Amino acid sequence: MILAATMSPDELSAADDAIGRLKKGDLDALSVVMAEYQHRLYRFLYRLAQDPALADDLFQQTWIRVIERIGRYDGRRPFAPWLFSVARNLAIDTLRKRQLSSLDAVEEGGVAPVELLAANERDPLEQLLEFERSATLAAALQGLPVIHREVLALRFEEEMKLEEISEVIDVPRSTVKSRLLRALESLRGRLQ
Amino acid sequence: MSSHEEMRLKLVLAASGALSPEEGRQVEQHAQECVSCRRELEVWGFYTRGLGALPQPALPLGLVARTQSRILRERTAAADRRRQALLLGGLAVFSWFVNLALWSVARLLTGGTFEVFGMNLVSAVSWFLVYSTLALFTAGVSAAMLSRHALRRF
Amino acid sequence: MSRLNEEIERIPSVAWAVAAVSVVCVAALFWVTTRFGVAELLIMGLIAAVFATYILIIGYIASDARRRGMPVLLWTLLAIFIPSAIGIVLYFILRRPLLRACEQCGKPADATYTFCPSCGATLGDTCPSCHISVESSWAHCPKCGVTLGTS
Numbered sequence: 001m002i003l004a005a006t007m008s009p010d011e012l013s014a015a016d017d018a019i020g021r022l023k024k025g026d027l028d029a030l031s032v033v034m035a036e037y038q039h040r041l042y043r044f045l046y047r048l049a050q051d052p053a054l055a056d057d058l059f060q061q062t063w064i065r066v067i068e069r070i071g072r073y074d075g076r077r078p079f080a081p082w083l084f085s086v087a088r089n090l091a092i093d094t095l096r097k098r099q100l101s102s103l104d105a106v107e108e109g110g111v112a113p114v115e116l117l118a119a120n121e122r123d124p125l126e127q128l129l130e131f132e133r134s135a136t137l138a139a140a141l142q143g144l145p146v147i148h149r150e151v152l153a154l155r156f157e158e159e160m161k162l163e164e165i166s167e168v169i170d171v172p173r174s175t176v177k178s179r180l181l182r183a184l185e186s187l188r189g190r191l192q
Numbered sequence: 193m194s195s196h197e198e199m200r201l202k203l204v205l206a207a208s209g210a211l212s213p214e215e216g217r218q219v220e221q222h223a224q225e226c227v228s229c230r231r232e233l234e235v236w237g238f239y240t241r242g243l244g245a246l247p248q249p250a251l252p253l254g255l256v257a258r259t260q261s262r263i264l265r266e267r268t269a270a271a272d273r274r275r276q277a278l279l280l281g282g283l284a285v286f287s288w289f290v291n292l293a294l295w296s297v298a299r300l301l302t303g304g305t306f307e308v309f310g311m312n313l314v315s316a317v318s319w320f321l322v323y324s325t326l327a328l329f330t331a332g333v334s335a336a337m338l339s340r341h342a343l344r345r346f
Numbered sequence: 347m348s349r350l351n352e353e354i355e356r357i358p359s360v361a362w363a364v365a366a367v368s369v370v371c372v373a374a375l376f377w378v379t380t381r382f383g384v385a386e387l388l389i390m391g392l393i394a395a396v397f398a399t400y401i402l403i404i405g406y407i408a409s410d411a412r413r414r415g416m417p418v419l420l421w422t423l424l425a426i427f428i429p430s431a432i433g434i435v436l437y438f439i440l441r442r443p444l445l446r447a448c449e450q451c452g453k454p455a456d457a458t459y460t461f462c463p464s465c466g467a468t469l470g471d472t473c474p475s476c477h478i479s480v481e482s483s484w485a486h487c488p489k490c491g492v493t494l495g496t497s
Contacts, residue, residue: 030263034256046249056252056485060259064266125234137242155208156243162210180208181201184239252485253493262483279438286399287431293396296389297372300379327429331436334424338440 019079023070034063037080040158041087047153048091050142058094062087081160081167088150088168095146140190148183155180203229207236291327295319353406361405365398372397400431407437414442415456 018032041062046055065086073082141149147169154165166173199222205211206219223230298306298314306313313319372394380386404425411421424433445454450467460479462469471480473487473494486493 038256042251043249060262063259064263138246152243156240177210180210181204184204258483283435289396290400290431293393296393300375323429327432330428331432
């Protein structure tokens with residue numbers, strides 16, 4: 001069972017099949033699995049790393065780890081949450097080594113809220129309409145701490161259920177909810 | 193925290209799709225009655241939809257191909273390292289067997305004693321002492337000589 | 347394990363001959379000095395095996411050093427005369443990587459070379475701008491920084 005937002009039933013079983021073979025040690029199946037998840041995985045790592053070169057390197061290292069640890073993957077559970085948890089842990093460890101500051105703290109850089117909204121008297125709702133299309137939301141995301149960015153990406157971009165997010169970041173479901181709450185409030189705080 | 197405050201928190205979760213069906217209905221009902229909460233819900237809806245429609249990063253050129261070649265390289269390097277470790281371990285054991293074998297032959301040839309400076313060279317202790325010292329000494333000298341000539345040339 | 351067989355085939359026949367002779371010598375030594383009881387036969391077998399292996403390894407080193415472009419005589423002598431097979435251990439630690447055959451002209455070249463010294467063809471991936479050797483998994487050249495992109 002894999003998140004099937006864009007996959008046809010045929011593609012679904014091909015990927016499943018490849019994962020099964022990968023688990024048995026058939027490395028040729030890796031290219032199929034990689035092709036299937038490359039866009040989503042890279043996008044997620046990019047949201048965490050915020051740097052294309054780092055995301056590139058993390059992508060490669062994630063697959064190396066996947067091969068090393070495929071034995072620990074329970075074939076009956078969905079593959080995507082497991083894959084994303086491997087990627088996420090790798091990313092967090094790497095980011096932690098690069099920045100000695102706490103991952104809970106707001107990061108340096110990112111755009112100050114005042115710069116994002118040109119002072120105008122337009123209806124706030126109309127301004128928000130713009131957000132859906134423009135990149136100001138992405139810019140505001142940059143200033144959020146990693147643990148907020150990850151839940152937002154997993155919930156709204158990867159469209160994972162709370163249980164799956166809980167598996168990826170290894171916290172209880174209630175913590176996922178409270179992090180989502182804090183992340184969204186923090187995001188809104190940066191834009192208004 | 194007042195119940196309206198709690199409701200405000202629930203609005204965020206509702207927009208995130210994180211509420212149970214029961215709680216979702218509660219929120220819906222409340223939103224129909226309370227205008228400010230309905231507005232809030234709409235605002236959060238913009239945020240959550242916006243987060244699902246962010247500009248997508250471009251996949252770097254040849255990422256999958258590069259990953260595959262890196263994986264291949266690392267696996268062969270790891271296999272080579274394992275093989276080398278096994279080989280050297282085996283050779284270390286072999287080295288001791290050579291020592292033992294030469295000692296046995298020396299005893300056979302000398303009939304059990306071979307006096308040098310008042311010491312029986314072919315007794316176990318003196319043999320292993322002398323032989324090992326000699327081995328380490330010549331090996332050390334060779335290694336030093338080789339490294340001085342820059343290992344690459346050899 | 348077929349890899350091991352390949353390597354064993356590299357041992358020159360001279361080495362096999364000398365090894366056989368050494369086995370005979372050990373047997374003769376035992377014959378002359380002790381009686382052939384079971385224990386003695388076992389020990390004799392072990393000693394003969396050790397000597398024969400020693401000689402075969404030296405034979406292998408001689409042939410292997412040649413194909414890696416290392417000084418054959420030097421290494422063979424080191425392997426023979428440093429006691430307790432430590433010369434052999436040194437060889438396997440310090441040996442150079444295998445020479446690569448150039449794809450164009452087939453002549454052997456050091457594994458670290460970027461261009462073939464005989465015909466000038468490129469061995470492996472190079473940076474399009476500064477021409478140093480690069481790994482296929484890199485996104486940028488480590489010397490000049492230019493983006494490397496091959497799909």
